[in-house]
Structure formats: C-alpha cells, structure tokens
Amino acid sequence: MAEDSKPRVRVPRSATAGEAFEIKTLISHKMESGQRKDSDGNTIPRSIINHFSCDFNGENVIQVVLHGAISTNPYFQFEAVIQESGTFTFTWNDDSGSVYTDSKDITVG
Amino acid sequence: MSFTRRDTLVMGAGAAAAAMLPMPGLAGAWEDAIAAFADGGEITDGGVEFTAPEIAENGNTVPISVSAPGAVAIAVFAAGNPNPEVVEFEFGPLAGSQSGSTRCRLAATQDLYALAKMPDGSVRQAIATVKVTIGGCGG
Numbered sequence: 001m002a003e004d005s006k007p008r009v010r011v012p013r014s015a016t017a018g019e020a021f022e023i024k025t026l027i028s029h030k031m032e033s034g035q036r037k038d039s040d041g042n043t044i045p046r047s048i049i050n051h052f053s054c055d056f057n058g059e060n061v062i063q064v065v066l067h068g069a070i071s072t073n074p075y076f077q078f079e080a081v082i083q084e085s086g087t088f089t090f091t092w093n094d095d096s097g098s099v100y101t102d103s104k105d106i107t108v109g
Numbered sequence: 110m111s112f113t114r115r116d117t118l119v120m121g122a123g124a125a126a127a128a129m130l131p132m133p134g135l136a137g138a139w140e141d142a143i144a145a146f147a148d149g150g151e152i153t154d155g156g157v158e159f160t161a162p163e164i165a166e167n168g169n170t171v172p173i174s175v176s177a178p179g180a181v182a183i184a185v186f187a188a189g190n191p192n193p194e195v196v197e198f199e200f201g202p203l204a205g206s207q208s209g210s211t212r213c214r215l216a217a218t219q220d221l222y223a224l225a226k227m228p229d230g231s232v233r234q235a236i237a238t239v240k241v242t243i244g245g246c247g248g
Contacts, residue, residue, distance in 0.1 A: 020205025020206055021205060022205075033214065035191055035192075055201075056203050059201065059202055059203050060201025060202065060203065061200075061201050061203040061204055062198060062199065062200055062201055062204055062209065063198075063199040063201065064196060064197065064198050064199070064209070064211075065196065065197040065199070066196060067192060067194040067195055067196065068192050068194075068214075069187055069190050069192065069194065069195040069196070069213045069214045069215070070195065070196055070211060070212070070213055070214070071169060071170040071171075071211075071212040071213060071214055072169070072170075074211065074212075075210075075211055075212050076209060076210065076211050077174070077209065077210040077211075078198070078204065078205075078206075078208065078209045078210070079204065079205030079206040079208060080203055080204065080205045081203060081204070081205040082203060
C-alpha cells in the first residue's frame with residue numbers, strides 16, 4: 001500500500017513555550033486486520049501500520065503501537081509541549097516494512 | 110456408515126462440548142494480554158479517564174480517547190475482539206499531556222479496558238462497555 005498511503009498532519013504554526021497544544025494525524029492505509037477472508041475463504045494476510053512516532057528536534061513526543069483493531073486510515077490526536085522553535089517529524093511503519101514520514105515546522109513566539 | 114439415534118446424540122453432545130471449549134481460551138486471551146502489560150504491577154481502578162461511545166453504530170470506526178495524568182504508557186484492550194490488543198500509547202518527554210485519541214474496530218458488544226502504567230510500576234484501570242450495532246442500521 002506504499003503508493004497510496006498519504007499522511008496528513010495538523011500542527012499549529014506557532015505555539016507558546018511550555019504550553020500544551022494539540023496535534024492531529026491521519027494517514028490513509030487499508031489496515032488489513034488479518035481477520036477477513038476473501039471470496040474463496042482464504043484469510044487475507046494482515047497488513048497494517050504497526051508503529052507510529054512523533055518527535056520534535058530529535059526528542060520523543062509519543063510512540064504508538066498499533067494492532068489489528070485500529071480502524072482503516074489510522075487517526076491519532078495527542079498533545080505536545082515544546083520550549084523552542086523547530087520541526088516535528090512523524091513516522092509510520094507498516095508490516096511490509098514501508099516507512100511513511102511527514103514533518104511540520106513550528107515557531108515559538 | 111449410517112448414523113443411529115445414539116451416534117447422533119453422542120456427536121451432538123461432542124459438538125456442543127467443542128463449541129464451549131474455546132470460550133475459556135478467549136476469555137484468557139485478553140486477561141493474558143492485560144497481565145502482560147501490567148507486568149506484575151498491582152491493578153487499581155481510577156486515575157484513568159476513558160471515553161468511548163455507549164453505542165457504536167459502526168463497529169469499524171469507534172472513537173476512543175484515554176487520559177491518565179502522570180502515566181508512562183496507556184494501553185487499550187478489547188475483551189471481545191479476536192485479538193484483544195487495540196493500541197498502546199507511550200509518552201515521551203515532550204508529551205503535553207498523557208492522553209491520546211484514536212479510532213478502533215470492535216467485533217461485537219463488549220467491554221474495553223484502558224490501562225495506564227504509572228512511573229512506579231502500578232497500573233490504573235478504567236472499563237467502558239460499548240454496544241456495537243452490527244451493520245450500523247440501528248436494527
């Protein structure tokens with residue numbers, strides 16, 4: 001699913017140092033759970049995003065371990081708190097070994 | 110081979126017994142998963158805010174959110190899913206709060222367990238029951 005997984009991230013453009021703000025992420029992915037069967041009765045093998053992490057200037061904000069019970073197009077909402085301007089990097093890893101990334105700059109004013 | 114009445118009864122009883130057997134196994138699956146996450150820590154109620162809908166019309170996307178101030182990690186388990194693990198949030202030094210939201214799949218009406226691991230190794234728990242309307246048509 002490498003070609004049609006498109007990450008979308010919402011981060012405010014600016015933030016106040018030391019004040020928590022919200023980040024929302026969404027990535028298009030089939031998240032095949034490994035529970036479904038095709039029309040011939042064969043189990044469709046699991047193919048999901050199994051790990052997500054968000055870092056800021058090399059320091060970790062959150063890591064998420066995903067299992068088969070996470071919906072198609074996994075969505076996450078969480079909070080971060082930063083002290084200086086910099087770049088958020090977002091990384092999704094899936095079962096096939098593909099890695100999807102996105103990044104967002106933010107200014108502390 | 111022809112089936113006598115007796116054979117049929119015996120087979121029926123056997124099938125019923127076989128149908129009963131997986132139940133303790135399934136119940137054990139989520140308990141084992143929770144025990145593995147707790148890692149020997151004492152599980153107590155409270156200290157975790159767990160938001161899930163009472164009724165989910167579509168079991169494919171059930172919004173859930175968890176929050177536990179001071180937690181190192183929060184995991185969600187679904188007792189009635191074929192695989193009990195749902196999601197696990199691990200908070201880094203820049204996390205603004207120990208909370209997270211996502212959407213999950215639920216196979217049927219069941220209890221969800223949110224467990225928060227605290228820095229001292231203890232575990233806090235919150236339970237939510239979600240009714241899942243299969244097919245999402247309200248029927």
